[in-house]
Amino acid sequence: MARTRTWVSIALAGALGVSLAGCSSTGGKRAEDARKAASAQGRAAVNTPKWTFAMITHSGDGDTFWDIVQNGAKQAAVKDNIDFLYSHNAEAQQQAQLVDAAVDKRVDGIIVTLAKPDAMKAAVARAEKAGIPVITVNSGSEQSKAFGALAHIGQDETIAGEAVGEELNKRGRKKALCILHEQGNVGHEQRCAGVKSTFHGTVQNLYVQGTSMPDVQSSIGAKLQADRSIDTVVTLGAPYADTAVKAKADAGSKAEIDTFDLNAKVASELKDGTLGFAVDQQPYLQGYEAVDLLWLYKYNADVLGGGKPVLTGPQIITKDQAAALEEYTKRGTR
Amino acid sequence: MSATAPAPAPSPDTKVDERLLKTSPLRGLMGRPELGSVVGAIAVFLFFAIFADSFVRAASLSTVLYASSTIGIMAVPVALLMIGGEFDLSAGVMVTSSALISSMFSYQMTANVWVGVLVSLVVTLAIGVFNGVMLTRTDPPSFIITLGTFLMLTGMNLGFTKLISGTVSTKSISDMQGFSSARDVFASTFTIGGVDFKITILWWLALVVVATWILLRTRFGNWIYAVGGGEDAARAVGVPVNKTKIGLYMGVAFGAWISGQHLLFSFDVVQSGEGVGNELIYIIAAVIGGCLITGGYGSAVGAAVGALIFGMVSKGIVFAEWNPDWFKFFLGVMLLLATLLNHWVRKRAEATA
Numbered sequence: 001m002a003r004t005r006t007w008v009s010i011a012l013a014g015a016l017g018v019s020l021a022g023c024s025s026t027g028g029k030r031a032e033d034a035r036k037a038a039s040a041q042g043r044a045a046v047n048t049p050k051w052t053f054a055m056i057t058h059s060g061d062g063d064t065f066w067d068i069v070q071n072g073a074k075q076a077a078v079k080d081n082i083d084f085l086y087s088h089n090a091e092a093q094q095q096a097q098l099v100d101a102a103v104d105k106r107v108d109g110i111i112v113t114l115a116k117p118d119a120m121k122a123a124v125a126r127a128e129k130a131g132i133p134v135i136t137v138n139s140g141s142e143q144s145k146a147f148g149a150l151a152h153i154g155q156d157e158t159i160a161g162e163a164v165g166e167e168l169n170k171r172g173r174k175k176a177l178c179i180l181h182e183q184g185n186v187g188h189e190q191r192c193a194g195v196k197s198t199f200h201g202t203v204q205n206l207y208v209q210g211t212s213m214p215d216v217q218s219s220i221g222a223k224l225q226a227d228r229s230i231d232t233v234v235t236l237g238a239p240y241a242d243t244a245v246k247a248k249a250d251a252g253s254k255a256e257i258d259t260f261d262l263n264a265k266v267a268s269e270l271k272d273g274t275l276g277f278a279v280d281q282q283p284y285l286q287g288y289e290a291v292d293l294l295w296l297y298k299y300n301a302d303v304l305g306g307g308k309p310v311l312t313g314p315q316i317i318t319k320d321q322a323a324a325l326e327e328y329t330k331r332g333t334r
Numbered sequence: 335m336s337a338t339a340p341a342p343a344p345s346p347d348t349k350v351d352e353r354l355l356k357t358s359p360l361r362g363l364m365g366r367p368e369l370g371s372v373v374g375a376i377a378v379f380l381f382f383a384i385f386a387d388s389f390v391r392a393a394s395l396s397t398v399l400y401a402s403s404t405i406g407i408m409a410v411p412v413a414l415l416m417i418g419g420e421f422d423l424s425a426g427v428m429v430t431s432s433a434l435i436s437s438m439f440s441y442q443m444t445a446n447v448w449v450g451v452l453v454s455l456v457v458t459l460a461i462g463v464f465n466g467v468m469l470t471r472t473d474p475p476s477f478i479i480t481l482g483t484f485l486m487l488t489g490m491n492l493g494f495t496k497l498i499s500g501t502v503s504t505k506s507i508s509d510m511q512g513f514s515s516a517r518d519v520f521a522s523t524f525t526i527g528g529v530d531f532k533i534t535i536l537w538w539l540a541l542v543v544v545a546t547w548i549l550l551r552t553r554f555g556n557w558i559y560a561v562g563g564g565e566d567a568a569r570a571v572g573v574p575v576n577k578t579k580i581g582l583y584m585g586v587a588f589g590a591w592i593s594g595q596h597l598l599f600s601f602d603v604v605q606s607g608e609g610v611g612n613e614l615i616y617i618i619a620a621v622i623g624g625c626l627i628t629g630g631y632g633s634a635v636g637a638a639v640g641a642l643i644f645g646m647v648s649k650g651i652v653f654a655e656w657n658p659d660w661f662k663f664f665l666g667v668m669l670l671l672a673t674l675l676n677h678w679v680r681k682r683a684e685a686t687a
Contacts, residue, residue, distance in 0.1 A: 027510035028444030062492045062502040062607025183662065207658050211608050213601050215648070218401035222652040225397060226388045239503065239605055246600065250397065250530065265506065265603060332501045 044081035046299075051109065052083040053294055054102035055287070057138070058095055058115035059088040064239060064263055065283050069138070071332050072287030073111070080295040092119035099123035102132075109133050109294035114140020114147070115187065121147060133297055137286045139187055141309040150297060151305045153289045155281035155313035157187045161194015163314040164258065164279050165203075168232060171276065173256070174201040176232040177223060181210030181240055188236050191260060195234060204230075213243055220247035224255060232256050238263040238278070245274055262317065264329040270322035278322075281313030284333045367624035368636030369683055370676035374622070375643050378672055382650035389653045392529040399531065402645025403538035404593065406638050408612070409619035410541045411589040413637030414549070415582045416620050419562035419629025420476040422465060422586050424483035426612030431487050432458040432594025433604045434495055437504040440512075447512035455591050461487070462587025466580030488610060495606035508602045520592070521600035534596055538638065541589065545634035558582065562629030619644050622673050624680065643672050 055073055059066035070086055077084035085107065089095045095112075096119050102110055103126050110127050114120050114136050121143075127134050128148045136144040136152045144152035168176060176199060178192035196203040206223050209215040224230055224247060233248065233255050235241045241259035248255055256276040259266060261283075269275045289310070296302040304310050317325065328334035382389040389398075408425055415422055432454050440450030461483070468479050492502065499505055507513060523530045549555040557578040560568035569575050598604055623640030625632030647668040656664055 022446035022449040022512075024440065024444050024446045024511040027507060028440065029442050030444040032505070060607060061488065061610075062495070062605060064501065064503055064605065067496075067502045205658050206652070207661050209611075211610050212404075212612055213597060213605075213608065214404035215401065217600075218397050218404075218645075218649055219652055221397045221400075222394065222649040225391065225394050226386070226653045226655055239603070242603075243601065250400075251393065263503075 043078070045079045046081050046295075048081055048295070048299055050081055050083055051295070051298055052085065052105075052107045053077065053109040053111065053291055054085040054087070054105070054107045055111040055137075055290070056095060056098045056102060057086075057088045057113045058090060058092070060090040065237070065261055068283040068332055068334070069287040072284035072289075073291045074287075075284075075333075076288040076291035076295070080292060082291060082295060084291065092116035096120055096123040100126065103127045103130050106130070107132060108298060109135070111135050111137055111290040111294065112149075113138045114143050115185075117143040117147075124149065133294060135290050135294055137290045138283075144309065145307055150303050151293060152309040153286050153293070153304075153312060154309060155311060156309065157190035158194040158197075159311070160260065160279055160281060160314035161191040161196075162198040163194075163316060164191075164234060164260075165195045165198030167277055167279075167316055168195070168199050168201070168234075168258070171232075171256070173199075173232045175227075175230050176201060176203045176234055177220075177230050177255075178203055178205050179216075179220060179233060179235045179240060179244065180205055180207050181216065181235075181237055183207045191236055192234075208240075210237075210240070213239075216240055216243045217247045217250070220244050221250040224248060224251035224253040228253070230255050232258060232276075235259045237261055238266045241266050241275055241278070242269065245269065262325065262329055262334050264326065267322050267326040267329040267334075270317065270319055271326060273319060277316055277318045279314045280317050280334070282315060282334070283312075285312045366635075367631060367633045367680070368639055369624075370679035371623045371636050371639040371643065371672075373679045374672040374676040375639050375646070377675055378643050378646050378650070378668065381668075382646060382654065386650055386654035389650055392527070394649075394653060396529050396531050398645050398649045399535050399642075400645075401649050402642045403532065403534040404596070405615055405619050405644055406538040406641030407534060407541060407593050407596075408586075408589045408616040409623070409637040409641040410538075410545050410634050411582075411585040412616040413620035413623060413625045413632055413634055413640075414545055414558060415586055416617070416625045416627070417549070417562045417629060417632045418558045418579060418582045419565065420469065420579060420582065421480060421617070422583065423477065423480040423613050424461070424465065424487055425586050425590060425616055426614075427484055427487045427491060427609040428458065428461055428587065428590040429593040429597060429612065430491050430604065430606065430609035431461065432591045433598040434491055434504060434594075434606060436595060437507055437598050437604050438495065438498050440510060441505050441507055442498060444510075447507060447510050447516050449512075450507075451516055451595060454594065455588075458587045458591040458594070459584050460587075462584040462590075463580060465587075466576075466583035469583070470576035470579055484613070491606045491609075502606050504604045504606075506603050507598075513599070513602075516595070517599040520595040520598075537592055537596075538641075541592075542634050542638045545585075549634060554578070554581065559630060562631075564630070615644065618669070622669065622676060624676065644669070647672070 087098045100123050110132055117140050124147045134149045136149045138154040141152050141156055180188045192205050208219045233244045235244050238261040242265050244257045258276040259278050262278050262280050266278050325334050388394050435457050436450040436454035439453045440447045465483055469476050522533045557573045560573045561575050561578050619640035620637045622643050623636030651664050
């Protein structure tokens with residue numbers, strides 16, 4: 001035992017030693033801190049009662065996209081003097097139970113996604129019955145009104161896909177590959193189908209295992225090697241765009257990489273021309289608007305959209321806009 | 335059951351110790367646990383060589399080898415652990431943990447990237463020790479213990495990343511000192527005959543060689559087979575069972591560290607939610623390669639070939655351009671066929687040996 005302890009202390013001392021000695025003079029947190037100007041401290045802008053809003057999404061663990069939605073919602077919550085609760089579960093049944101729990105807690109408003117609408121129907125109805133206003137975001141634009149929600153805020157996935165198809169036409173593309181990183185996700189299928197419907201060339205779908213980047217890279221690489229005539233790769237999530245860039249290099253392909261959604265890496269790669277374009281649905285806006293609209297409803301009985309979904313996208317982002325957006329992607333709001 | 339060395343039937347009239355009997359090289363080959371998987375791999379290769387035009391091109395094979403190597407680096411230590419009779423369900427997310435630790439430590443401390451890499455090695459090995467010690471000091475089976483570790487790591491990956499970075503993925507460390515040299519070690523490519531190969535292939539081969547040497551030429555290797563074959567019997571003859579198991583978990587942790595560093599230095603930003611589900615793929619590769627789920631039997635080469643089969647099938651389907659809606663179905667069918675062939679060959683070999 002004594003020997004083990006000696007080894008542990010040697011290891012710890014060693015680790016500490018190298019960490020003190022081996023500082024990086026480039027990059028890192030110090031550089032970030034230096035970059036960051038003092039941001040405004042969040043303070044409530046209104047003196048309405050402290051209402052509690054719950055947001056329940058179908059997000060999986062550690063999803064960049066939902067992180068941005070949350071950032072938007074939290075920002076609005078601070079401003080509107082709202083106690084904001086967030087929970088998520090990728091399983092529809094579990095998500096419905098989370099909604100039930102929020103209803104039981106007698107929150108003042110609920111924001112919910114309808115990725116699997118049928119499973120959510122009863123839970124949303126229960127909230128209505130308890131007199132809790134519901135706003136749907138992101139997915140479920142078709143069901144939102146029927147379920148009795150106040151409004152829907154989000155991007156229509158098919159419309160977003162169609163916008164990509166049109167942009168590809170503009171760029172004179174012939175054969176596109178649509179990379180789906182979650183097999184069985186309805187929104188993903190709609191996006192690729194949307195691309196297919198407006199694109200004059202051909203579109204092929206490719207399913208990859210989104211939880212393993214090496215698998216994504218080697219699958220896209222294999223496809224590009226198998227079919228040399230592919231001149232465009234469209235990824236459905238920002239983290240996969242950069243992986244597609246690497247796969248393209250591996251395969252020695254000339255294809256253009258385009259993507260749905262933004263992140264810091266995508267913004268910088270758009271700027272330097274590595275990526276063609278990105279189509280953004282402004283997740284920050286989905287979170288922010290949902291909270292703000294619930295507040296407006298509680299305070300002033302306002303509603304938006306007049307029964308039609310309020311669209312937050314698609315916004316096509318190319319080299320020209322990327323430079324301006326880069327800073328916002330770094331702080332996690334775009 | 336606990337022996338991997340070929341055991342020829344001793345003829346009753348000889349007085350020579352059966353362990354000293356000479357066996358023909360062919361017989362020796364027939365008794366190896368990886369024989370079946372090698373036959374399976376050849377069958378899969380021929381299949382795709384016929385049905386996918388672009389499969390046999392050098393560049394395509396490089397892609398297949400890359401896919402196989404990222405599985406194989408983990409499948410080899412996981413196979414050793416399985417031979418020792420235990421499981422590690424935390425192996426998949428441990429890879430992500432390892433990458434996150436390097437990245438975040440370097441970034442937050444503004445330290446040279448190599449410092450983060452070394453800290454990550456220490457912490458990842460500590461996770462392996464934790465698994466091993468928990469297992470040997472308490473009663474529940476490794477399945478439950480490492481399921482606990484799996485869940486804890488999944489939560490910690492997300493929780494710490496969010497706490498430290500403010501988002502669910504790490505910041506880019508590509509502009510930091512030491513990044514390019516670390517990338518050379520963990521994520522570079524090398525060229526043979528005009529074709530680019532990923533360095534993970536070399537890591538994979540090196541691990542196979544080291545693991546095979548440990549299994550067949552060292553005392554520790556004997557302990558692994560003994561522990562997996564029968565823990566109580568092994569303990570009775572003086573094998574340090576607990577030490578062996580802790581060592582095996584550290585081996586898995588070491589593999590996770592290599593994979594994690596590859597992940598970090600080839601993609602530069604790490605998503606905290608990744609890795610879930612990969613532990614099963616490693617176990618599948620080891621099983622295809624001839625490891626028994628009950629322990630005591632298997633080989634490192636077999637696990638590597640298992641990873642190769644998995645890599646060939648998953649990428650071969652893409653090369654063959656089959657309808658992607660059925661991808662998982664094809665994958666299942668091919669793996670099942672390869673495994674059945676493997677099993678059949680081994681049974682035949684055992685019958686004739």
